[in-house]
Amino acid sequence: MTEAPTTPPADGGGGSAAPPGIGGELRALRRSRSDRVVAGVLGGLGRRLGIDPLLLRIVTVVLAIFGGIGVLAYAAAWLLIPAEDEEASVAEQALGRHDAGSPRTATVALALGLTLVALIAGGGIVGGDWDGGVLLLLAALGLAILFRRDDRQAAAETAASSDDPTHPRPSFTDYPGYPGYPGSTSATPSVTAPVDDESATDATSGDGEKVQADTSVVDGAEAPDGDTSDGPAVAGDIAGAAGPESAGPSRWWTEEQAWEAGQPTRPADDTSWDPYAEPEAPGPEPRRARSALGLITVSAAAVAVGALAVSDATWADVPPATYVATALAVVGLGLLLGTWWGRSRGLIALGIALSVALVPAVAVDRLGFEGTDATFRPTTLAELPTGTQDHGAGSVRYDLSGLDFAGAGRKSLSVDMGVGELLVIVPPNVDVEVNGDVGVGELRAFGQMSGGFGQETRVIDVGGDGKGGGSLALNLDLGVGSLEVRREAP
Amino acid sequence: MKHHDADVVSLVFGLLFLGVSAMWPLIHFEVLGLPGLGVAAPVLLISVGLAGLMASLGRLRRDR
Numbered sequence: 001m002t003e004a005p006t007t008p009p010a011d012g013g014g015g016s017a018a019p020p021g022i023g024g025e026l027r028a029l030r031r032s033r034s035d036r037v038v039a040g041v042l043g044g045l046g047r048r049l050g051i052d053p054l055l056l057r058i059v060t061v062v063l064a065i066f067g068g069i070g071v072l073a074y075a076a077a078w079l080l081i082p083a084e085d086e087e088a089s090v091a092e093q094a095l096g097r098h099d100a101g102s103p104r105t106a107t108v109a110l111a112l113g114l115t116l117v118a119l120i121a122g123g124g125i126v127g128g129d130w131d132g133g134v135l136l137l138l139a140a141l142g143l144a145i146l147f148r149r150d151d152r153q154a155a156a157e158t159a160a161s162s163d164d165p166t167h168p169r170p171s172f173t174d175y176p177g178y179p180g181y182p183g184s185t186s187a188t189p190s191v192t193a194p195v196d197d198e199s200a201t202d203a204t205s206g207d208g209e210k211v212q213a214d215t216s217v218v219d220g221a222e223a224p225d226g227d228t229s230d231g232p233a234v235a236g237d238i239a240g241a242a243g244p245e246s247a248g249p250s251r252w253w254t255e256e257q258a259w260e261a262g263q264p265t266r267p268a269d270d271t272s273w274d275p276y277a278e279p280e281a282p283g284p285e286p287r288r289a290r291s292a293l294g295l296i297t298v299s300a301a302a303v304a305v306g307a308l309a310v311s312d313a314t315w316a317d318v319p320p321a322t323y324v325a326t327a328l329a330v331v332g333l334g335l336l337l338g339t340w341w342g343r344s345r346g347l348i349a350l351g352i353a354l355s356v357a358l359v360p361a362v363a364v365d366r367l368g369f370e371g372t373d374a375t376f377r378p379t380t381l382a383e384l385p386t387g388t389q390d391h392g393a394g395s396v397r398y399d400l401s402g403l404d405f406a407g408a409g410r411k412s413l414s415v416d417m418g419v420g421e422l423l424v425i426v427p428p429n430v431d432v433e434v435n436g437d438v439g440v441g442e443l444r445a446f447g448q449m450s451g452g453f454g455q456e457t458r459v460i461d462v463g464g465d466g467k468g469g470g471s472l473a474l475n476l477d478l479g480v481g482s483l484e485v486r487r488e489a490p
Numbered sequence: 491m492k493h494h495d496a497d498v499v500s501l502v503f504g505l506l507f508l509g510v511s512a513m514w515p516l517i518h519f520e521v522l523g524l525p526g527l528g529v530a531a532p533v534l535l536i537s538v539g540l541a542g543l544m545a546s547l548g549r550l551r552r553d554r
Contacts, residue, residue, distance in 0.1 A: 325514035328507050335504030339497050348499070351507040358510065362517060 031083045041077040044084070075353040293342030297334025298350070301327045321361035328354040375399060381408055388475075393419040401490045405430040405470025412473040420481045425488045429469030434459040434476065434485050442482040463487065496549065502542035509534040 028048070035043030035053060042060060046053030060074060082088055304326050312318040331351045338344030374391070377399040378384050384403065396417060405411060405427065415422060426432050434445045438455040445459040463469060464487075476483055513530060516522040522530055 319518060321514055321518070325511040329511035332504045332507030332509075332511060335500045335507065337504075339501040339504060341493055343497075343500075345497070345500055348503045351503060355507065355510050358514065362514060 029081050031078070031081050033084045038074070039078045040083065041074055041081060044081065045077075075349070075356055079349045079353065291338075291342035291344065293334060293338050293344040294346050297331060297337075297344060297347055300334070301330040304330050321358060324354055324358045324361045328358060378403060381405070381411065384411060384413060388414040388416050391415070391417040391420070391422075393417075395421040395423075397423045397425070399425045399488075400472075401425050401427050401488045403427060405472055406468075408470055410471040410473065412475065414475040414477075416477045417481070418479045420478075422476060422478050422481065422483045424474055424476065424485045426472060426474075426485065427469075428487050428489055429463045429465045431462045431467060431469065431471045432460070432474060432485070433472070434461070434474045436474075436483055436485070437477045438481070438483050439479045441478065441480055444482070444484040444486075446486060459485075496545055498542055498545045498549065501545055502538055505538045505541055506534070509538060 030044045030048075032040035032043030032047060034040075035047070037043075037057065042053045042056040045051075046056050305323050308318050308323055308326055328351060331347050331354060334344050335347050335351065338347070373395045375397045376385075379402050381403055384400070396415070398413065398415065400413070406429075413424070415424070432446075434457065436443050436445060436455070436457045436459070440453055441455070442449065442451040443455040443457055444450075445457060446461045448457075448459060450457060474485060476485070513522065513527065513534075516530070517527065
């Protein structure tokens with residue numbers, strides 16, 4: 001543990017000499033294939049940071065033991081960081097990066113949905129109605145994946161598929177209206193002529209959306225109004241695509257040729273050809289098409305969780321673990337579907353993360369996080385509980401005012417509570433010794449009040465009659481909340 | 491989505507996650523206490539494992 005790793009920072013992934021900022025640094029992270037215990041997350045991170053992975057492992061295990069954060073963080077990193085020899089992370093594969101169709105539209109819709117979930121969850125936490133922490137974490141995770149994915153997609157699209165003649169895709173620079181267009185007119189059907197004009201003016205004025213929309217029309221994959229929410233990213237595409245175009249116009253010409261050659265069934269001057277129609281034959285695919293199953297499953301899970309949140313907010317009382325269990329069930333169904341149709345293995349990591357999250361959620365439920373409002377009112381001394389009474393959360397009241405402690409010797413009551421209000425009422429004359437311990441909150445014993453962190457108080461109060469009238473020891477331990485001991489006549 | 495040969499990995503994890511999520515209502519409505527969970531968890535693991543084994547063996551036999 002004393003020797004630092006001599007390996008230089010990873011050359012894999014990033015490649016560039018100076019990664020731009022923390023985003024680039026994060027994108028360059030890779031899970032190590034060689035130096036791994038579970039999934040190579042810490043091996044890769046250690047190599048990148050120049051820290052002995054053993055140290056990181058110890059920290060993670062400690063974090064996992066105290067509160068389980070280590071497990072969640074590791075699972076998240078497993079989802080988000082691609083392996084050394086892979087382009088995309090597990091989550092990206094699950095969401096179907098570079099999917100055919102209109103990835104941007106799907107991304108925007110999904111991002112909006114996740115933001116909504118995050119807002120609902122955040123509102124729930126602030127309002128204190130229900131425990132939306134897990135949901136918030138999941139939504140944040142989803143958003144992180146999406147933004148990372150969109151970034152890389154924009155970068156990939158600047159290179160476009162022009163490098164790959166077997167998978168041609170027309171770029172907006174293929175249109176005569178574009179200033180750098182080599183000058184062919186015969187290859188382009190006349191139907192697109194009005195669009196070309198627009199594209200020309202828009203390209204020169206730098207309006208990204210329109211150009212993107214025009215491209216999409218010919219792709220036949222996206223509605224003409226396209227997406228309106230990510231102008232900057234598209235503008236980046238234009239800037240990137242314009243670079244190589246101005247460097248060598250002939251390259252685009254040959255690509256155009258190749259494209260036309262790849263579509264022999266479409267005569268160049270056939271006016272009946274409708275560019276808006278779906279291509280009837282997609283042709284041979286150079287790489288395996290991304291399965292839509294991952295995206296479908298994640299979307300379905302989002303819808304299910306959102307529906308639960310709505311019902312929780314309106315009529316039903318949904319325990320927090322139900323959110324996690326529902327999402328997990330949907331992921332399970334997606335995987336089951338993926339056994340025979342499509343591919344959905346990427347969902348496994350998501351399912352593991354959800355399973356891990358289900359454990360504390362269920363534990364919280366069993367402890368009664370929803371708040372048990374209980375009153376204990378023993379009528380005889382024999383009913384006074386002897387062992388330590390454990391309560392998770394809520395509002396708990398021990399009313400001992402009906403008990404006669406006189407001549408009964410020393411009695412005691414021990415209560416251990418997590419979060420909430422704890423009130424102990426004792427009869428007017430008993431001599432009481434209070435040992436109160438409040439982690440965060442307020443402690444009030446017979447009118448004496450103290451508040452803040454780590455309140456530990458020992459109060460002895462003999463009551464109105466001075467010494468005598470029986471003796472009672474109260475050992476009260478409260479994590480967070482307010483603790484009060486007071487006297488009341490029966 | 492195209493139909494393909496059964497993917498055992500997806501099958502095993504899909505069944506596992508469905509089983510785990512199905513335990514939550516059982517615990518919540520107190521059909522299953524903690525001792526019950528101690529029985530249900532191994533039962534789930536064994537049945538999922540057996541399903542995976544059978545699917546794998548089936549595929550091995552078909553490949554041969």
